[in-house]
Amino acid sequence: MRSSVSERSLIIESDDDDDDDHPQSQPSAAATRRRRSRRHEDGSGSDSDPGSGSDSSSPCATPRLPPTASSYTQQWPQSYRQSIDILSSVQSPNLSFLGTPTLSRLSNSFITNSFRGKTPEIISNLVKPLLRPTTSDDRQQQQQQQQEETQKSSHYLLPSRKPSLQQIPEDQKPLLVAHEVSPYQKCSYTQAVVNGINVLCGVGILSTPYAIKQGGWVGLVILYLFAVLAWYTGVLLRRCLDSKEGLETYPDIGHAAFGTTGRILISIILYVELYACCIEYLILESDNLSKLFPSAHLTIGNLTLNSHVFFAILTTIIVMPTTWLRDLSCLSYLSGTCLHVALHLVWLSHATQSVCMLCIYFRYALYLLYVPHVAPHNIDVSVAGGVIASILGVICLFWVGAVDNVGFENKGTALNLPGIPIAIGLYGYCYSGHGVFPNIYSSLKNRNQFPSILFTCIGLSTILFAGAAVMGYKMFGEATKSQFTLNLPDNLLVSKVAVWTTVANPITKYALTIIPLAMSLEELLPPNQQKYSNIIMVRSALVVSTLLIALSVPFFGLVMALVGSLLTMLVTYILPCACFLAILKRKATWHQVAACSFIIVVGVSCACVGTYSSLSRIIQNYT
DSSP: OHHHHHHHHHHHGGGGGGGGGSOOSSOOHHHHHHHHHHHHHTTOOTTTOTTTTTTOOOOOSSOOOHHHHHHHHTSSOTTHHHHHHHHHTOSSSOOOSSOOTTGGGGGOSOOSHHHHHTHHHHHHHHTOOSSOOOOHHHHHHHHHHHHHHHHHOOOOOOOSSSOOOSOOOGGGSOSOOOOOOOTTSOBOHHHHHHHHHHHHSSGGGGGHHHHHHHHOGGGHHHHHHHHHHHHHHHHHHHHHHHHSTTOOSHHHHHHHHHHHHHHHHHHHHHHHHHHHHHHHHHHHHHHHHHHHSTTOOEEETTEEEOHHHHHHHHHHHHHTGGGGOSOTHHHHHHHHHHHHHHHHHHHHHTTTSGGGHHHHHHHHHHHHHHOTTTSGGGOOHHHHHHHHHHHHHHHHHHHHHHTSSOOOOOOOOSOOGGGHHHHHHHHHHTTOOTTTHHHHHHTBSOGGGHHHHHHHHHHHHHHHHHHHHHHHHHHHGGGOOSSGGGTSOTTOHHHHHHHHHHHHHHHHHHHHHHHHHHHHHHHTSOGGGOOHHHHHHHHHHHHHHHHHHHHHOOOHHHHHHHHIIIIIIIIIIIHHHHHHHHHHTTTOOHHHHHHHHHHHHHHHHHHHHHHHHHHHHHHHTTO
């Protein structure tokens, strides 16, 4: 392990080896790193050398020493940090598809100052000649550039098992080629809050009225309890990350707590949760498109596909090519474009109605996000599109009830004990963002703000959840369906805005959600099999498998309750406490141990009850 890290460090720096032949008054940063790598290879204990990370100028509150970090990044899954950063649009290590470490800077999905402000520098690196000039002025200029690059970025880590200096053909290069953390790629408070809300406010908000129907009004207490516990366990994850050098992701925490077994098990749980989300996306698309076009069908010979099956297959055909992209940064624009086009089509079809001003307003707000110098805080378009979609859905729900005279007349039931287990799973699903929170924390400019950021994210998300739940249940009562968009009147413009927004959002999120799992599987391929054609086959197989499961279990609310009960309880409540006790048990106070024990008991109880009830209800639908 140690020797492989040293070899990779030497290989990455090989483009600067020719500078060693020229005398220098001061050793270059690259030579310093090479000497440190040799000491590390000889077992000289760079891990114990306090000065080994002194030349890193990261502004983070908690510095990370590269040698220690490599001990975690060399374990499967090596691609977790990069792939989850793309999913949440965190500014952090960049990802390049079949490219070079330099090109990887161009493929970051977060459209920020770091992307635009550094573009000239990146381009200048791309057009460097293969033969370096030999004049003394040019050599001095190159040395200055090398020192600046050393201060701005850490060393590259290749996930490939066997490094090589041989030039690899374009179609045979491995998928993930660089892992870089740069000081200028750090999230501000606002960016982190928006990222967190984008992760939390997903499709779960659509089922919150259905959760009240299942558990009654008293069930809202479960939502607030889960919110408080989710904030606390998020803070526990931060304590775990700060306990040891090199911890940056959830699998890293599992590795520190329970060794390689813990890392693998936690990674599998996180990937299964993402896989289940993709299944939910297909069911969601099928249900809502069937609402828009109920008479749609497809006849092939003697086989007739109804609207649900037809739209599930159609959605799969649409999203499958997006999973093949080498550069996912275009999905940032595709996400905003889908929402923009959907609102534009609804506006054109109802141009004579005064309510179309609602579409115009949100189209204008979305347009601002496309303009780099106008968009506040340079929020990524995909992130802003996801947050806007959630807020727009809640606004449309309120509009239908208050303006379009549907009303809020239903009183409902105070408590429905038989439905409480399903409500537990639905409410738990709303807080399934802990797999991303460590990445957000590792990418913050000021990590001391993380508890406040977490409180803001969860607080604002809970307001949206509760608002949608109360309004939806008051409007539709016992007729509430698994998604409140399915209850909206068909003849209203605002209803179509809500439905089309719901349909447009998952089209791009699907690729961002399935790719972390795909990349982890691609790591298991032999190096000579990591070709673009094989990558396409792996990802296509994953997409088709989600379609088959979505067609087999087309129950949106019950599948969500199952995922929330089984997986979210583990990721959000049980595992953070277990990892905290395993890593910091000697330093933890008695009330921290008591709180963790209480949360574990609550999480295990909810997981058992909710999983059993969800599976029972799913089986009942087949009998």
